Amino acid sequence: MRINADFTKRAAVHFEDTPWVPSPAPGVERKMLDRIGEEVARATTIVRFAPGSAFDAHVHDGGEEFLVLDGVFQDEHGDFPAGSYVRNPPTTSHTPAAAEGAVILVKLHQFDPADRTEVKTRADGGAAQQQLFQDAVETVTLQTWGPHHAVSLQAPGGLEVFVVDGSYSENGEDFTRWDWLRLPPGSRFDATAGADGAKVWMKTGHLSQMTAQ
Structure with a gap:
């Protein structure tokens, strides 16, 4: 499969x-x-x-x-x-x-x-960004974005974003609760949170090995 x-x-x-x-x-x-x-x-x-x-x-x-x-x-x-x-x-x-x-x-x-x-560990709902894990390869965070907050970052090692709550838009596509996005290494992530903001789980840096394969 x-x-x-x-x-x-x-x-x-x-x-x-x-x-x-x-x-x-x-x-x-x-x-x-x-x-x-x-x-x-x-x-x-x-x-x-x-x-x-x-x-x-x-x-x-x-x-x-x-x-x-x-x-x-x-x-x-x-x-x-x-x-x-x-x-x-x-x-x-x-x-x-x-x-x-x-x-x-x-x-x-x-x-x-x-x-x-x-x-x-438990996610801290009050933190704008909480680091859940980091090593030499990847970083895992829980991020809270305010209403209409703009997020822009480079993803040299790839990126995954999962919406825990709220919504955001990226590349003209809307993502709401429990939606998932994966971008390949070398991408740029440009997103804007929705009217109620967004809480997202994000993992970066971990996909270079997969694209190399």
Whole structure:
């Protein structure tokens, strides 16, 4: 399976226009943003857990990072309410579940094989920009833009932007809650927040390796 698999091109997915696809676990559905592979894949996905649903225990050979968008995501390591950001590096394992239901943004098989850095943090809704993670390759932030705020930045290593709340426009295209945009390395990101502002999850610097491949 290949979805938005050409990392040299701009890619955008709008939440409301994308169907839910059942996963192998009963009660767990997905909206696929990008994907290379079948059930074990390099993937960026919105995952919805119905109340009481769960996956079987599994190991993340290629690592996993996720942002909880709604509800409370759970595993044997704790409860992660909306706003939680977690990085589970390669070789870690868990049993995902959601007793009351949850929606998460998750990225799989995108870690350096030697990465062993674990992150468990909560987003600070009051910060204009909160750094969630940074290493030599990538930076992950949660940003809050005021109404009609203009944002302009270079993306030499590529960029992903996911709308947590609010809206913005870029290149004549409107992005609203839970929409996703990916720009290839060497791009420029020019956006303007909507009338109510925007809260976005942004990752930069991480796509150069994919375009080189």
